[in-house]
Amino acid sequence: MLQNINKRSNNEKKGYVLATTVLKAFQMLEYIGNNQPVSPTDIVKALGFSRANVHRLLATFLEVGYIEKVGDGYGLTFKLFKLGSTVPLSRNLRDVAKPVMIELMKVAEENIYLNVLVENLVIAIDEVKSSHHLTLNPDVTYTYPVNTCASGKLLLSGFPKEKREEFVSELPMPRRAAATITDREQFMGEIETSGNQGLAYEIKEFSDDLNSMAAPIFNFRGQVVATISISGPAMRLTEERLGSLRSPLKDAAARISERLGKNSELS
DSSP: OTTOOOHHHHHHTTTOOOOHHHHHHHHHHHHHHHHOSBOHHHHHHHHOOOHHHHHHHHHHHHHHTSEEEETTEEEEOTHHHHHHTTSHHHHHHHHHHHHHHHHHHHHHOSEEEEEEEETTEEEEEEEEOOSOSOOSOOTTOOEEEGGGSHHHHHHHHTSOHHHHHHHHHTOOOOOOSTTOOOOHHHHHHHHHHHHHHTOEEEESSSSTTEEEEEEEEEOTTSOEEEEEEEEEETTTSOHHHHHHTHHHHHHHHHHHHHHTTOOGGGO
């Protein structure tokens, strides 16, 4: 918690007056993150801030995009997650993957994404865009419902069977396109098939004009921690074209996994 300031910090801040508004801002963000959604009244009672301070900070957080309205209260947005992805572990994953992603883009000539699972969403934490003029993945598209994308199938394939069944039983299954899988039993089958073959496909499931293919990335324990995916317009990235890219994609995922310390015996 923010109240726990070690001795080194006390020495370093000697002679400086702490910015109390900044401290309050971070205390409020921590409280929202741990209790979301929360109402202004909840924050006042829990933190002892004045109503004016709470409303002013909430308005500021809304303006810069760090919180959003959730029903009658407020919750954090994924902007904080993107900021948090700069911590060493995530940065290491991105640093390791980036050169491989660039090489894969040159072969596939389509957008390449590095994806992780956060709660009920797949988030692309890094990307390498193709040089094609026509792309269907603008910069603002970074989150995907788990049931609508190839990466979601693979990321869940790494769950123990019982945990996977429980997760899917409670998973929202929004329909994003005509081909979106909304049947839980069918989705479970797709997860198992994807895990067995080490590849997952998304044929017009997130969008009526988008195709993708993903491969799993493993850590040193052999656990699926991310995916690397190829994504592009269905009119160009056809199923036949995806078939020709299976080997380059699997090779890229294997190289990233090796650099993360995955034991070759587990491959």
